[in-house]
Amino acid sequence: DRIHAVYGIDPDRVRRYARADVEEVAQISRLLGGAAFALAQMAPRRYERLADAGPATGVIDPLLVRAYLRANEALPAHAPGDGTEHSGAALHLYAAGVARRVVKADVASLYPSLMREFRIGPARDRLGVMLALVDRLVEQRLAAKAAAKLAPAGSAERHTHEAMSAAMKLVVNSAYGYLGAGGLTRFSDVHAANEVTRHGRETLALMCNELAARGVTLLEADTDGVYFAVPEGWTTDDERRVVAEVGALLPPLVQLELEGRYAAMLSHEPKNYALLHHDGTLTLRGVAFRSSRTEPFAERFLRAAIERLFADDVAGVRAVFLHAIDALRRREVPTYDVSSRTRLSKSRDEYLATREARRELPYEALLAANRRWDVGERVRVYRTRESAALVEEDRDPRDYDSEHYARILREQYATRFSRALAPEDFAAVFADPDQLQLFARSLADARPVLTRVS
Template sequence: MEEEWLWGWDPTPGIVSVWAEPDGRAFVWRRLPESGELVRDDLRFRPWILLASLEDLAHLGPRLAPERPERPETPERLAKHEASDERRAPDARRMGTSPLVTYQELDGPGTLRYIVRADDGRALARAVLHGAGRRVGRALEHLRELGPDRVFVLPPEEQYLMASGRTYFRDLAFDQLRRMQFDLETTGLDPDRDRIFLIALRDPEGRTEVLQAHDEGASGEADLVRRFMAFVHACDPDVIENHNLHGFDLPFLAARAQALEVPLTLGRGGGPGLRKRPAARGASLGRGGAEGRDALRRMRYTVPGREMIDSMDAVRRHDFSARDLPGHGLKAVARHFGLAGPSREHISGAHVYEVFRRDPERVLRYARDDVTEAAGVARLLGGAAFALARMAPRRYERLADAGPATGVLDPLLVRAYLRAGAALPVHQSSDGTPHQGAALHLFATGVARRIVKADVASLYPSLMRQYAIGPERDRLGVLLALVDRLVEQRLGAKAKARACPPGSAERYTHEALSAAMKIVVNSAYGYLGAASLTRFADVHAANEVTRRGREVLDLLCRELAARGVTLLEADTDGVYFAVPESFTETDERRIVAEVATLLPSKVHLEFDGRYAAMLSHEPKNYALQPYDGALVLRGVAFRSSRAEPFGEDFLRRALRALLAGHVAGVREAYVATVGALRRRGISTYDVAARVRLTKSSAQYASTRLQRRELSYEAVLSSGRTAWTSGEHVRVYRATGGRAALLPDPDAEENPERDGASRIDDPRDYDVDYYVRLLRDTFAARLSRALSPEDFAAAFADPEQLSLFDASLTHARPVLNVLRDPLSNRT
């Protein structure tokens, strides 16, 4: 039963896409694992919804009947249903009656206790809405108007997958899917006035091709779109993907195809066009105005038979946990992971068409590089979503952008309850009990040397397992069972991955499965504590986990300190500490192993790394210098998408010197940066901040008289009077304190600093302002590592030197111990 809760129960292999209609038709595309052949199954299923009572269906009279007990559905039985439905439909039409609605009462105390089914989901919804409208005395248009405490309904594909017990990709490896990448190059960002002039493509075999419009008119663009459709059908991919696919490429393509009256036939079945589905992150068009386009930000496009995957989702998911990316744009990610070749062509996004007109070959190379890197990023980071689709009863493309709690755990829990015939609870409001925060200790600030990190693997889920702490309303114990299975099976997946050759498809599959399991396991505690947001939330259970976590962390810290180390920072992810000069790596590993034996049996402490030095600034804000390799920065103090690049560049140079004990080198980095600012040797791009406009133009206009804000004033100063909420822009403070907009903002990709992007670099920034910002904001983040005298000397104005300036020749970083873990005194 627990294996079914986690993986489903239907063993059908090779499902690569599922499409279902509300009328009970389901289309399943399968790629046979042995031959790679693609087959399509056309099936029938009975759409269903969950209700708290049958009151709203009482008007059906004898057409509402209890469901006869039946064996679980199999492909053979589903095929029989299809044949019997075809025979029965004419009789129903002849009699002028509605299709039969059946119900099953589920067991247990849950509120949603009736599962009702019909041959047609639309007819079922109409029947419920008709009855509910009579009950409330007004017409209702959508089931969600009944409220979540009365009804629960899913998209047709999820209804089908939950009822059938099927999941995607059984017996398939990631590389067995046919994946195609495409990338549009356009004359601008607004589909109302700009057009597509080039489409780069990478087919499932890895060949790249670039399609160009034959002329600059509508006919040339329309022909380009038609040739793109022909390419898609010729290579017949299971997956269509790109970086920022849903934020730009698909919505722009849809808008242009509609304007050109060219049918989009990206799907494998059904009519032309793209269907819309709601999403947390969606299209981001309309930056030039058109307030109504804000609605696009919460939808994505989908088609039958193919999965639309945006590698931006995988990048965001990776960076949420790793926090190691310099940005989320394709170029930055590809560089970070070594996917960009040495001859990679760079062109600023806003200048691509301009460059194309004078040097088309350069743009062709650039476009080919884009789709090649998009494929590389998708394969490197996309394995977790692929593996999640093996578990959760949702379309692959929905799991790629789903949150792990409501997007993955909730479908698993719902499927488990329905499989067990158990009634589901509804979301409950909080009883006012606050959720206690996770344990976090800062023991010292400043610079320490010889650093060790001891990692507590999934502390809170481990404590849930250790002490059987689960949500009170989960009477079947599904959440704990899922966590338990996932932890054990993740260990098995990690072991299998290590046993496979590096770079092999088998190793990649096992690593992806391990990553997916970690995502789900680590979301269990958050699911538990999300009062009123998740179906089985239980803040009291979450607080008990937190209490146990504090006990374990306190024990861990005391035992480490008793072994002569200096604790720096500790939280639920692990502990950083400094060891004495006399310690060898063997000693470091030994004390971690010794302390690990003192912890509860299901809590695992592991040696996770060693570093030459660490700057501890604030909780979860620190810099690490490995013995070998690049600087590691954590926390918004050292890495922020809003930070000006010149300041972060200064910080990296200063930190390398600081962690090497070379305080005079910190001074050199500061003097060099101040000098570059004063002679305007730093580009405008590097002093500009990338900000998100959270207010629409109308909202800002209503508050502008009371408070003026730099980012909005910068947009207005550029001549724009309208923008959309959520748009990203680069702004800076120009001479005279003016707010200014960078001429080359690119909402999703950081502009590349090549010759093209420097054409309009005004270099008119307010030098004095940025010198103050350098000292008061960026240099201030090093203050805890220096004595007050050394800090003042390191960051004294280079043009205002005094005869009494202190020498930094013998200055050294300092470490300030804030708390003794043994005495628990501050």
């Protein structure tokens, strides 16, 4: 109603408002919709359907079906699996703690590369469409990637090539997942998928053995790449030489590249680590360090403590911990910062049916607020001294259970440092400040450690 009224007085203002909406949508589409738009030029599906389609059933299946229809060939019927279990990929944690001079070597699109190298495709694909598709898409992706580098930065041409490259990567990297999708896809083949993972494990083992033989310290390895630490005094040329030497031992279509160099790495668990870039920025990976449910105060603590750890300032880690505990107890931390974001998976009736057996914080907060909710909705909740509460916009009551959050800081988030410090240093760093210690351990000479795991 207000827009109509304003239009009668100032139509140009409404036109500017509408134009701004269109421009904002165009910019968002440019950022998020490029790959889907590029896919719409390849796959027999509409753009709006491709934007949220799964790459296996939403993209690869239609491409395969179209190829068979064009060849006037009958499609194989969906077939249930024979009970063969899908064998997992290799995942190794070689060392935990803090490592310096870290390098990541990566095989771009490892599984699709192995499919191409060893010609592994679904047994029921009698026309060989899957492998032909992967071959063609990899070639087109490399061409698009090269063209994007040559195009002017920020140009429409560069954006087009980058979108095409991203689309190709999405489909190519989904080819292996398509094989192992069981009865969900028409050409699925768990035996072929297992053959790919077998070659993947062998390739990863070869890479790790050869890297270790050249004097590096292996940290972590999986299908995304290998992290390793190099000896002090090595140059960038030494790092590239080692990666090139190992890459030369791999099958021709499996290309090993030096993907990244880092000043330090905190290795906690497989796929859970922190990286210190050479420019001083920090990257956290894995749910142990960063999760949608992590409270903001906890992520802030982790970042500050990890920065001190990388600076060899173990006493500084203790200071960060004590400051965080003190801020909670003084209620200097805003309510929002102790809350966690949760997706609701139960309706009101479903939760009430199981409430007596198990009470859950998000739903208790909703019931306390006498608010209805929808399955799939996301809310921010926190624990109070009595029960639970919702975070409300423009309100900061700070009525949270400070001792609860101090406890999870000590018992949950502090454990991320358990493998980076000697046991006695870890105990001293995260000792309860309320407990009197007659012989407190000095942290002046304490340093982070790196311990071999396997």
